[in-house]
Amino acid sequence: MTLNWIGVVAAAATFFGVWFGHVGVRKIEYRSPTIWLPTIIALALGLTLELGALLSHNLYVSGALGIVGMTVLWDALEFRRQHKRVAKGHALANPNNPRHARLLADGKATTIDWLNREPIGRSMTAEEAMKLLQAEEAR
Amino acid sequence: MNLFGFGLGVATLFIIGLGFVWVIRGEYFFGYLWWPYVMGLGVALIVLSLFVQLDWGSALLGAFGGSLAWGSTELKDQAVRAELGWHRFNPNKRWPPFADTIKKWRAPHL
Numbered sequence A: 001m002t003l004n005w006i007g008v009v010a011a012a013a014t015f016f017g018v019w020f021g022h023v024g025v026r027k028i029e030y031r032s033p034t035i036w037l038p039t040i041i042a043l044a045l046g047l048t049l050e051l052g053a054l055l056s057h058n059l060y061v062s063g064a065l066g067i068v069g070m071t072v073l074w075d076a077l078e079f080r081r082q083h084k085r086v087a088k089g090h091a092l093a094n095p096n097n098p099r100h101a102r103l104l105a106d107g108k109a110t111t112i113d114w115l116n117r118e119p120i121g122r123s124m125t126a127e128e129a130m131k132l133l134q135a136e137e138a139r
Numbered sequence B: 001m002n003l004f005g006f007g008l009g010v011a012t013l014f015i016i017g018l019g020f021v022w023v024i025r026g027e028y029f030f031g032y033l034w035w036p037y038v039m040g041l042g043v044a045l046i047v048l049s050l051f052v053q054l055d056w057g058s059a060l061l062g063a064f065g066g067s068l069a070w071g072s073t074e075l076k077d078q079a080v081r082a083e084l085g086w087h088r089f090n091p092n093k094r095w096p097p098f099a100d101t102i103k104k105w106r107a108p109h110l
Helices: A006-031 A036-055 A059-088 A098-106 A126-138 B004-030 B032-049 B055-083 B099-104
Strands: none
Touching (some): A006 A059, A006 B004, A036 B004, A059 B004, A059 B055, B004 B055, B032 B099
């Protein structure tokens, strides 16, 4: 029986596509003074990758480009959503980024990474969560 | 023109979209300590995809496996979000077998 590697290629493209969409979008949004520029670049890159998928006659290349292209197109939307998370204080704001500095001045955005701890199994107030973060940092 | 990659990309977009739903629901009902089981299932599906001879079947199985593997690393963050009140918190979760052992491991976070 011959092994069919297209599943492994699709798995890798999905995992790394989502990884970049998650970590990369977060980092780029953190630094970029505008939302529209990374959005346009992601749109153009995603469409180019999809074009490559349509034109490639290699199964693996077409499959990987198709998946990664779609995740990059999704990322184009994620920049706006990440900006909203920062505005709500659910994601880290960068005081050196003028766009984030404005959000910080509005009062809801934060420079605290609330997710940077292990769960403890009960709901809690922001004050309790803050104490947990400080305890983890001190360790 | 080869529609395989484009079609697979569209299908994978739905699989990833489903990932948002099962991570939130899964953490609510079962808790984040299921992460090694979810990761194991993802890897198992990817290995299984090697033996599926139909390209579409193998590719979709692989994409679903990759999405499960990724989702397993998201469960911990989702648990913290629920504790903070950003999502609904369920105090009566159905914890997995060997939960006490898994609790001692550092949950993956990417």
